[in-house]
């Protein structure tokens with residue numbers, strides 16, 4: 001089936017047994033998306049012509065009314081015939097070529113009891129760049145893939161830095177913790193995703209849950225290392241202080257940099273004055289008056305993203321200026 005994308009007038013081929021988004025990414029067209037699980041709504045398009053189907057019924061991220069108005073979520077929809085779809089594309093992101101590359105594990109470091117830092121090196125002859133906030137897919141056998149955010153900004157582009165949390169029994173993360181060693185070869189595709197840092201004057205509010213800190217670290221470094229004035233506040237939520245694996249570095253940065261504020265938030269441990277207690281979005285609501293002035297970037301588990309999207313706009317945050325990346329896990 002042929003899928004034509006407006007307004008860019010690009011087209012690509014999609015099989016009936018694969019989501020339209022998967023086909024686009026496979027053919028190196030980085031259409032807007034985040035969770036790839038049908039819940040966040042980022043991949044919504046208008047279907048101008050052609051039939052499609054959802055194999056598991058209408059996904060959670062789209063209402064019946066939106067569907068009747070001609071909208072569809074392409075991370076779930078399969079094309080039944082040729083389609084013409086209209087989508088918002090961020091041109092500077094869609095124009096970057098998605099590459100499929102072998103990568104060697106240059107270094108591995110346990111950042112926390114269940115988080116591994118990985119530094120990957122790609123072939124020197126291949127130019128490769130990305131934007132702070134984007135992710136890469138690590139390819140597994142059987143056409144399976146796992147997404148990991150890049151934790152370093154492109155101006156420090158010698159390696160790709162990933163932070164991988166161990167999921168018991170997880171096809172990739174368990175293998176990483178139990179088997180893989182420095183020197184091993186992985187295959188990756190990227191850069192992917194439209195969760196990218198947008199330069200500007202407004203203060204930044206970064207909200208991360210667990211390894212959702214990774215893409216925010218890239219943005220934080222970009223702002224503090226390449227821009228002169230922009231103010232940044234980072235709220236980092238975790239269960240216990242052992243999970244805040246770069247807490248020491250962030251506290252030092254906070255003490256050194258007047259325009260940076262770091263607020264650690266623990267949900268399962270009361271840690272005195274050194275941390276906020278509760279869920280990370282609750283701490284934001286308590287500590288940040290005047291949310292209207294901020295550009296807000298949130299990354300982490302789907303429940304955290306849903307809470308941020310629901311709770312911040314009623315307190316003044318501009319929904320158009322909340323950007324998010326939901327770490328939905330891949331369907332089996």
Ligand SMILES: Cc1cc2nc3c(=O)[nH]c(=O)nc-3n(C[C@H](O)[C@H](O)[C@H](O)COP(=O)(O)OP(=O)(O)OC[C@H]3O[C@@H](n4cnc5c(N)ncnc54)[C@H](O)[C@@H]3O)c2cc1C
Pocket residue numbers: 034035036135146147148149150163164165166167168169170171172173174193211212214215325326327328329330
């Ligand atoms: C855009 C994006 C960016 C991401 N970035 C990161 C990142 O920077 N760091 C990171 O660690 N992860 C990140 N993830 C999640 C990551 O892609 C994988 O889903 C995760 O590492 C699990 O993969 P796995 O192969 O180890 O486990 P799988 O083989 O996928 O899962 C094994 C079993 O555990 C279940 N499961 C998987 N994850 C969870 C979970 N979190 N909670 C409960 N059950 C679960 C699965 O349903 C399955 O039954 C990101 C996801 C997305 C969509």
Ligand code: FES
Pocket residue numbers: 032033034035036037038039040041042043044061073074075076
């Ligand atoms: S609903 Fe499709 S990417 Fe999230």
